[in-house]
Amino acid sequence: MAKVRSIDRVAAVLDDLGLGGRVRELPESTRTAAEAAAALGCEVGQIVKSLVFRVPTTDEAVLVLTSGSSRVDVGLLAEVVGAPVEQGSGAFVRERTGFAIGGVAPVGLTAPVRSFVERGVLAWSGVWAAAGSPRTVFDAAPDELLAATSATVVDVAE
Numbered sequence: 001m002a003k004v005r006s007i008d009r010v011a012a013v014l015d016d017l018g019l020g021g022r023v024r025e026l027p028e029s030t031r032t033a034a035e036a037a038a039a040l041g042c043e044v045g046q047i048v049k050s051l052v053f054r055v056p057t058t059d060e061a062v063l064v065l066t067s068g069s070s071r072v073d074v075g076l077l078a079e080v081v082g083a084p085v086e087q088g089s090g091a092f093v094r095e096r097t098g099f100a101i102g103g104v105a106p107v108g109l110t111a112p113v114r115s116f117v118e119r120g121v122l123a124w125s126g127v128w129a130a131a132g133s134p135r136t137v138f139d140a141a142p143d144e145l146l147a148a149t150s151a152t153v154v155d156v157a158e
């Protein structure tokens with residue numbers, strides 16, 4: 001089977017969800033929320049970080065979408081998940097999502113991953129998330145992001 005580029009996977013899912021045309025290619029690489037906010041001219045809080053955690057006891061992957069201005073408290077996330085969690089390594093992230101760190105998108109993963117949205121994301125009327133590479137982002141309303149990811153809203157910010 002031909003290898004599908006990760007940005008094409010994301011664009012195809014967005015199209016299917018009726019969110020086509022949302023992807024924007026940035027002139028520079030934006031591996032961090034701060035870089036993405038600077039490139040887009042928006043608040044850091046409006047950049048959604050797609051963070052992949054690992055449950056060591058089960059090797060399960062967990063995706064947490066959180067505002068660029070907040071950090072995930074792994075203790076609070078462990079309570080939600082019901083087991084200790086750790087940040088996933090670059091290799092783990094790539095294996096479970098098909099994305100490299102810096103371009104992890106909340107949709108278009110190569111396999112389903114249990115997903116959560118940190119409540120702080122809902123404070124914004126519009127947010128941006130990575131679209132499969134460090135140079136691509138897409139915009140969405142928090143409700144659209146929730147529907148697209150089938151995520152559960154949680155309070156796990158530090």
Ligand code: 5CA
Nearest residue numbers: 030031032033036049050088090102103129130
């Ligand atoms: N393109 C930007 C803005 S959309 C982006 O992808 N931001 S991000 O927040 O979703 O991805 C960066 C995050 O990757 C960092 O906050 C950090 O949690 C994680 N990360 C960075 N380096 C590593 C690493 N070596 N191992 C595991 N996680 C890492």
